[in-house]
Amino acid sequence: xxxxxxxxxxFDELVVLKDITTEIKTGEVVTxxxxxxxxxSTLLRCLNLLEVPSGGSIYINGADILDKKTDVAQIRQxxxxxxxxxNLFSHLSVIxxxxxxxxxLLGISEHEAQTKALELLRLVGLAEKADSYPDELSGxxxxxxxxxxxxxxxxxxxxxxxxxxxLDPTMIREVLSVIRRLAKEGMTMAIVxxxxxxxxxxxxxxxxxxxxIIYEEGPPEQIFENPQKEKTRAFIxxxxxxxxxxxSPDYDLxxxxxEIEAFCEKQILPxxxxxxxxxxxxxLLQIYNPYLRTVVLDMTITYSEKNERLEIICESxxxxxxxxxxxxxxxxxxxxxxRNLTESIDYRWLNGKNRLQFLLKSNLP
Amino acid sequence: xxxxTKTEGNAIIVSISARLDAVTAPEYEKRIREMIDGGNNFxxxxxxxxxxxxxxxxxxxxxxAKLLKEKEGKVCFANVKGNVRSVFxxxxxxxxxxxxxxxxEALASIA
Numbered sequence: 493x494x495x496x497x498x499x500x501x502x503f504d505e506l507v508v509l510k511d512i513t514t515e516i517k518t519g520e521v522v523t524x525x526x527x528x529x530x531x532x533s534t535l536l537r538c539l540n541l542l543e544v545p546s547g548g549s550i551y552i553n554g555a556d557i558l559d560k561k562t563d564v565a566q567i568r569q570x571x572x573x574x575x576x577x578x579n580l581f582s583h584l585s586v587i588x589x590x591x592x593x594x595x596x597l598l599g600i601s602e603h604e605a606q607t608k609a610l611e612l613l614r615l616v617g618l619a620e621k622a623d624s625y626p627d628e629l630s631g632x633x634x635x636x637x638x639x640x641x642x643x644x645x646x647x648x649x650x651x652x653x654x655x656x657x658x659l660d661p662t663m664i665r666e667v668l669s670v671i672r673r674l675a676k677e678g679m680t681m682a683i684v685x686x687x688x689x690x691x692x693x694x695x696x697x698x699x700x701x702x703x704x705i706i707y708e709e710g711p712p713e714q715i716f717e718n719p720q721k722e723k724t725r726a727f728i729x730x731x732x733x734x735x736x737x738x739x740s741p742d743y744d745l746x747x748x749x750x751e752i753e754a755f756c757e758k759q760i761l762p763x764x765x766x767x768x769x770x771x772x773x774x775x776l777l778q779i780y781n782p783y784l785r786t787v788v789l790d791m792t793i794t795y796s797e798k799n800e801r802l803e804i805i806c807e808s809x810x811x812x813x814x815x816x817x818x819x820x821x822x823x824x825x826x827x828x829x830x831r832n833l834t835e836s837i838d839y840r841w842l843n844g845k846n847r848l849q850f851l852l853k854s855n856l857p
Numbered sequence: 858x859x860x861x862t863k864t865e866g867n868a869i870i871v872s873i874s875a876r877l878d879a880v881t882a883p884e885y886e887k888r889i890r891e892m893i894d895g896g897n898n899f900x901x902x903x904x905x906x907x908x909x910x911x912x913x914x915x916x917x918x919x920x921x922a923k924l925l926k927e928k929e930g931k932v933c934f935a936n937v938k939g940n941v942r943s944v945f946x947x948x949x950x951x952x953x954x955x956x957x958x959x960x961x962e963a964l965a966s967i968a
Binding site (some may be wrong): 745746764770774775825826829833 | 879880909916940944947949
C-alpha cells in the first residue's frame, strides 16, 4: 500500500530524517516508537505531504506521490490523519465537523453524510454528542470525534500522530479502545505513540526510530521482549545512563561521586543503593588504578526504570585480560566487596576492549 | 575525613567522621603511625560519625592493627553500624576485630 524509499527531510541544516525505507501493507497496523525528536511525527507528516520530503520516494498503491502531477488532495483523502491536538472546527457542531468534508470534497448529499456521520459517532460512542460543540467535550471525546471525522472520508489508511499525548490518563484509554477497535476491523494504520503497552497489543509491526532512521523494526514480540539493538533495548527498558572517562590515576574521586549522586538523585534511587553504587565505583577504580597511566577507562552506570536494574560497565583499552584477575593486587579486600555488592559479573574482550559488566544486587541489607 | 583524639587513661580515643576512603586513608594512616611512634599503644576507634568506608579505609585499619601488634598494643572499635558495618561484614572484618557498642565498653575491653 505505502512504500517509502530512502526518504529524507531537512529543516535548513537540521537533518530530521536521514534515510527511511519501509513499507506498510494493506490491513497492517504499524506503530512508530522512539525518543522525542527522532523524526517520528515528521515521517507521518511527510507521508501525508504536510511536509515536503527533501529526498527519496513515497509510493501509494504504486503511484509516486512526490510526482508534481500528483493530486495531493486526493492523496489526503486516501490517507487521513489524526493529530495530537484534535484540530476540530470549533465553530461547527460535532456532526457538522463530520459532514463538511464528505459533502464538499466527496460530493455526497447532506442526508447521506449525516447518516454516515451518526453511524461513525456510534462507532466511537459519541452519537449523543452529535449536536454539541467541541468546547463542550472532554479531550478524549474531542479526539474520538476527530477519529470519526477522519473515518468519514473513508480513508484507506489512517495516520495517527501521538493521538493520546494531549490527554489526561483517564481519557487515554477511551481513545485507545477506539483505535484498537479499528485495528480489529482491519483498518490500515500507522501510529506514532508513546503508549508502549498499546503499541505492543495493537501492532503487527513496530518501527523503532532513533537518529532519523528506522533503527530497528520487527514484530512487537521482538521489539518489546527481545530487542536486537542496544538503543532499542535502552529505550524499551527505559534505561538512563551516566558515563565518565578516566585516563589518569589522578582522577578526582569526589567530583565523580558528585556526578554519580546527581544521577542517582534523578532516578530517585534509595540512599542504600547510592551508597553501594559509590562503594562499587571506588573499589573498581582502585582495581583499575595501576593501569590508568597507560589505558583509558570508560565507566558507564545504567539504570533501567522498567527492570530496576543498576549496572556498571567498564570498558578499558590495553592488552586483553580481565582486570579483576590481575595478580598484582595487594589483597582481595576490594574484590570481596565487589563480589558482595554484585549479582553478576561478566567479562568479555569486545571490539578490542576489555569489557566488564556488573549487575548490582538489589536486596542488600 | 575529620580525625579527633582524646586521651582517656592510657588509651587514646580516635573519633573519625565522614569518609575513610582512597582519598582520606593515607592521612588516617599517617596520623595513627605518628601516635604509635609517639609511644601510644592502646586505642579505641569511634565510628559513630563515620558515614562511608571502602577497602582503602579497611587497609588503614589493618595497618593500625599490625603496627599495634608489633608493640603488643590493643585496639577496639566502637559504634560500627549502618553502611560501615555492612562493609565490615562483607569483608570479614567483623570477625577480625574487637568491636563494642559504645566507647565506654570499648575502653573497658582494652583495659
